[in-house]
Amino acid sequence: MKLKDVKHVFWDLDHTLWDFDLNSSDTLHELFIRYNLENELKTQVDEFISAYKRINDSCWDKYRNGLMTKDELRLARFSLTFSHFDAKGYDRAEEFGWMYMEECPKKSKLIPGTVEVLNYLKGKYTQHIITNGFLEVQGIKQVASGLKSYFDVVVCSEEVGEKKPHPSVFKYALEKAGANESESVMIGDNLEVDALGAQNAGLTGIWFNPKQKSIPHSVVEIIELEELFHIL
Numbered sequence: 001m002k003l004k005d006v007k008h009v010f011w012d013l014d015h016t017l018w019d020f021d022l023n024s025s026d027t028l029h030e031l032f033i034r035y036n037l038e039n040e041l042k043t044q045v046d047e048f049i050s051a052y053k054r055i056n057d058s059c060w061d062k063y064r065n066g067l068m069t070k071d072e073l074r075l076a077r078f079s080l081t082f083s084h085f086d087a088k089g090y091d092r093a094e095e096f097g098w099m100y101m102e103e104c105p106k107k108s109k110l111i112p113g114t115v116e117v118l119n120y121l122k123g124k125y126t127q128h129i130i131t132n133g134f135l136e137v138q139g140i141k142q143v144a145s146g147l148k149s150y151f152d153v154v155v156c157s158e159e160v161g162e163k164k165p166h167p168s169v170f171k172y173a174l175e176k177a178g179a180n181e182s183e184s185v186m187i188g189d190n191l192e193v194d195a196l197g198a199q200n201a202g203l204t205g206i207w208f209n210p211k212q213k214s215i216p217h218s219v220v221e222i223i224e225l226e227e228l229f230h231i232l
Ligand SMILES: [Mg+2]
Pocket: 012, 013, 014, 015, 016, 188, 189, 190
């Protein structure tokens, strides 16, 4: 069933359009080889990447909850991963972290259906981005992956001073886009941060749930982006 009276579509970027997991893994893989970590840390690339992802997720939880600053997060996720494998403390974690931040945003892999759906919605709706990602890298990702021209307003929560799901982030984006809550939808992969956060701010929340997590909720749910052909 189509949603009625929608004029503005707000998108999350990471894990919703820009394939964060693939782009991150590709970057970590390349740097693992460049820094010869198989010898330095005595580990294999798959183990290194899965340890990094686990540690990075827990650092992001702390950042979202205000328990870690952006600068602490950026370095801690690497120093903790390196020390997980090498208690002696391999001292290039910081350099590795800077290289990762420089190179990862230049990757261009997208979630399946991204371009088709953005093209379908283009012209029918005005499209925007609301992201909790860092200001200086989100623009690079959109250019590298060819997405930049699809969006009117791009809001990084950093510029608001609060992060999604805080209502002020959605309100700020609505105002910047000249949009009303009632004519706006927000699509994102995080139920709480994107879909429920948007719903709470008065927009229609759409949860993109490709991993098919079973969590009870009251928002519109899609498993593939292409389902939006039938909803919007
Ligand atoms: Mg996301």
